[in-house]
Amino acid sequence: MSALQPAPPIAITMGDPAGIGPEIIVRLALTRAPEQAPLLIIGDATILRRAATHMALRPAIETIAHPSELPDSGQGQALYVLQTGEALPVDLPIGRVDARAGAAAYAYVSRAIDLALSGEIAAIVTAPINKAALALAGVVYPGHTEILADRAGTKDFGMMLANRELRVMLVSIHLSLRNAIAAVNQESELRAIRLAARACRDLGIQAPRVAVAGLNPHAGEGGLFGDEDAAIIAPAIERARAEGIDACGPLPGDTVFMNARRGDFDIVVAQYHDQGLIPIKYLGLDEGINITVGLPFIRTSVDHGTAFDIAGQGRADPASLAEALACAEAMVRAAQHD
């Protein structure tokens, strides 16, 4: 896109209406400067108004039929809502798994994907969905990432979580631990290493240093604790190195994140969901974000879930959503200058 053309707006999907998504969106809007562009939300105006009322906040909440109706600037603290589907009942239970909420959350993401694929929005930022509610609504995908990748028609995608101290790319995402171990093969390793290097380059790191965490304790300790590290992961790293990627490992999973955090590596490839996400989330949910790598459009997300335990109490922190929006804005600017 030409640097002279304004980019289309970024859309935030509201997430599960019974979770903290609506309240962190309202709080985020009120942290913005009035001269900024207003937020475009794909969701439900009734539920956003309810969240604002619970918190005794009064942002302007307008509904629109298309992103092109969004004012350019001057209403930074307003929420413009692309209402998707029937309005939900104002007494929809808060903090509970509900099939109506799961179906609505899925509809918001689907609408966002349509708009991103047609170029009518520049990026998608997602507030959290609840996977149990999604499943109760009959949605077959476990999470956003799988929905986005399938709808975008790509199998070459990955989940990256990042904060100011660490970046992590996962070899597998939403699988049982047993299935995640079974999913460790040379192709899944190589794909994750390539995506990790690509994600870093997209963030402006010219020669990314990629560390690969081992699967077994002490990366197998010479075969004493399993042979996957030597038999599968090490050869995949060699293949990545032959392609020119500065990859090393497998390194013991219990210390590789510490080494990356002190600056030895730009990103760590983690062998399964919790191996990679525990170090990120342990540093705090407020700075972390989730980026889907490999899509034909930009997607960032909060690093936390629907937090049903505090939903409706006005205590949810919008910091991760603010970071996810800021990251999407930076990625849109970078893409404009490509």
Ligand SMILES: NC(=O)c1ccc[n+]([C@@H]2O[C@H](COP(=O)([O-])OP(=O)(O)OC[C@H]3O[C@@H](n4cnc5c(N)ncnc54)[C@H](O)[C@@H]3O)[C@@H](O)[C@H]2O)c1
């Ligand atoms: N981006 C996403 O859509 C996303 C991400 C993670 C989890 N989830 C889903 O969310 C649901 C609940 O997951 P969970 O309970 O494991 O994790 P969670 O992140 O919802 O909650 C974990 C803990 O962190 C707290 N917390 C989370 N976000 C917070 C915030 N913004 N401010 C203050 N405290 C916050 C919660 O109160 C809770 O104590 C699950 O269905 C899960 O799959 C969705």
Ligand SMILES: N[C@H](C(=O)O)[C@H](O)COP(=O)(O)O
């Ligand atoms: N694995 C993510 C996490 O724990 O933060 C989360 O489930 C979100 O995944 P999606 O972005 O695919 O919904």
